[in-house]
Amino acid sequence: xxxxxxxxxxxxxxxxxxxxxxxxxxxxxxxxxxxxxxxxxxxxxxxxxxxxxxxxxxxxxxxxxxxxxxxxxxxxxxxxxxxxxxxxxxxxxxxxxxxxxxxxxxxxxxxxxxxxxxxxxxxxxxxxxxxxxxxxxxxxxxxxxxxxxxxxxxxxxxxxxxxxxxxxxxxxxxxxxxxxxxxxxxxxxxxxxxxxxxxxxxxxxxxxxxxxxxxxxxxxxxxxxxxxxxxxxxxxxxxxxxxxxxxxxxxxxxxxxxxxxxxxxxxxxxxxxxxxxxxxxxxxxxxxxxxxxxxxxxxxxxxxxxxxxxxxxxxxxxxxxxxxxxxxxxxxxxxxxxxxxxxxxxxxxxxxxxx
Numbered sequence: 001x002x003x004x005x006x007x008x009x010x011x012x013x014x015x016x017x018x019x020x021x022x023x024x025x026x027x028x029x030x031x032x033x034x035x036x037x038x039x040x041x042x043x044x045x046x047x048x049x050x051x052x053x054x055x056x057x058x059x060x061x062x063x064x065x066x067x068x069x070x071x072x073x074x075x076x077x078x079x080x081x082x083x084x085x086x087x088x089x090x091x092x093x094x095x096x097x098x099x100x101x102x103x104x105x106x107x108x109x110x111x112x113x114x115x116x117x118x119x120x121x122x123x124x125x126x127x128x129x130x131x132x133x134x135x136x137x138x139x140x141x142x143x144x145x146x147x148x149x150x151x152x153x154x155x156x157x158x159x160x161x162x163x164x165x166x167x168x169x170x171x172x173x174x175x176x177x178x179x180x181x182x183x184x185x186x187x188x189x190x191x192x193x194x195x196x197x198x199x200x201x202x203x204x205x206x207x208x209x210x211x212x213x214x215x216x217x218x219x220x221x222x223x224x225x226x227x228x229x230x231x232x233x234x235x236x237x238x239x240x241x242x243x244x245x246x247x248x249x250x251x252x253x254x255x256x257x258x259x260x261x262x263x264x265x266x267x268x269x270x271x272x273x274x275x276x277x278x279x280x281x282x283x284x285x286x287x288x289x290x291x292x293x294x295x296x297x298x299x300x301x302x303x304x305x306x307x308x309x310x311x312x313x314x315x316x317x318x319x320x321x322x323x324x325x326x327x328x329x330x331x332x333x334x335x336x337x338x339x340x341x342x343x344x345x346x347x348x349x350x351x352x353x354x355x
Contacts, residue, residue: 003310006054009291011086012185013210016127016158018086020285020310022057022214023050023303024296028073029065036244038298040073045300047077051085053307059188059214059294060121061090061132062113068095068120075121082123088186089117090162092132105131105138107146114155129156130188134164140172148181160186160211166201173209184211188294191215193265193283193326194223194258200331203289212291215284219295219306221248223258224280226266230259264325268318274308281309283322 008017023046030037038046047058058078064070071089078085091113094103101108117126129150131143150156161169161184169187176183187206189198192215206213219225222244232245232254248254262276269276284293295306314322330338 002313003285004054005050005056005307005310008056010212011128011158011214011291012187012206012212013183014158014185014212016086016185018057018212018292019055020292021055021281021307022059022088022292022294023047023055024216024294025058025060025070025074026064026296027298028060029069031066031069034243036247036298042299043073044077046297046303047074049300049303050307051078051081056084057086057088057292059088061093061130062095062117062120063090063093063132068116071117071120075123079122086127087121087123088128088130088160089121089126090130090132091117092135103135105135105143107142110143110146110150114150118155125154126156128158128160128186130160130162130186131164132162134168140168140175144172144176144179144181148176151182158182158185160184160188160214162188162216163190166205169202169211170205170209173211184209186214186291187211188214188216190217191284191287191290191293192218192220192224193261193280193322194220194253196326196328199328200334203287207289213287213289214291215293216296218281218284218293219277220258220262220280221251221253223248223253224262224265224276226262226269226276228254228259228262230256233259261322261326264322268314268322271318272312272314274312275305277302277305278309278312279314279322281306282312282314283319285309286314286319 003020005019005021007020009020011018027036027038028043058074060070060074062068062071091110092105096102103109114126114129147159159182173184189202191198203213265276265279269279281293284290297303297306
């Protein structure tokens with residue numbers, strides 16, 4: 001059944017309504033001559049198109065677009081229509097290189113980042129604030145209490161985690177619940193047909209702990225659009241980050257395995273009569289734990305194409321083929337807990353698994 005952007009979903013264990021696809025703004029005001037950035041005119045057209053279609057979930061970060069310029073442009077583009085929107089931003093990454101306390105997960109940086117984001121976006125509140133990346137330095141009670149303080153002040157309404165280990169995310173959620181502090185309702189992680197390792201721990205954790213999954217890079221950073229071939233499998237240049245291809249090469253995204261997966265996506269797209277990008281996004285939406293993938297596009301044409309994923313129906317047989325070519329091997333302890341061990345755990349009888 002086809003979806004629309006105004007077929008809103010609840011974000012995790014909260015009452016917050018968000019669109020089934022979120023508009024990412026990492027391409028806004030990239031600068032430095034990067035070919036993967038959007039012009040201000042293109043960004044404006046994309047925001048208009050997304051909102052006009054009923055979309056309400058827009059994602060940014062204080063680090064995007066030359067140290068916060070993505071937030072500045074977004075604030076300008078939504079002026080006069082901000083309240084119906086759910087705007088998420090993030091803190092952690094540096095906006096002042098050399099300033100030891102202008103980065104990381106600690107209270108000082110969180111408070112400063114929020115104040116700066118409010119100023120840049122010309123708004124009184126942030127709908128959803130994510131911890132951007134786990135820094136392995138800051139005590140969890142400091143993070144949780146600072147989040148809770150911001151919510152109590154009304155500067156932040158909801159909180160989430162991005163790129164954080166499952167064991168820390170679940171630990172923090174449990175502590176917040178037990179202490180009566182604000183709990184996380186969202187988990188933003190990389191999830192696509194070329195990145196399925198998060199199905200081992202991250203996604204089950206999110207389901208159990210009440211966090212809605214909002215995947216970033218559902219197109220595998222462009223690999224699943226079919227624009228790369230085996231001719232692109234060349235050694236990366238460590239000094240080149242000017243193009244998406246160069247970045248993907250450096251990040252290890254251009255591999256034989258990933259090209260095989262992209263070929264399978266292309267084949268399914270031809271059968272359905274849609275684009276490979278639409279198949280890739282639609283595949284993530286088939287996971288019941290996924291609430292709203294973040295689509296990071298550069299042009300209005302790319303946005304138009306990605307929004308078409310809401311109308312794509314992938315058959316069970318096609319899903320099976322995509323799952324097979326992209327499968328990741330099981331890891332301990334799940335490889336032991338599933339299979340023959342279940343007979344001994346349940347006395348060789350069938351026991352219903354709920355949830």
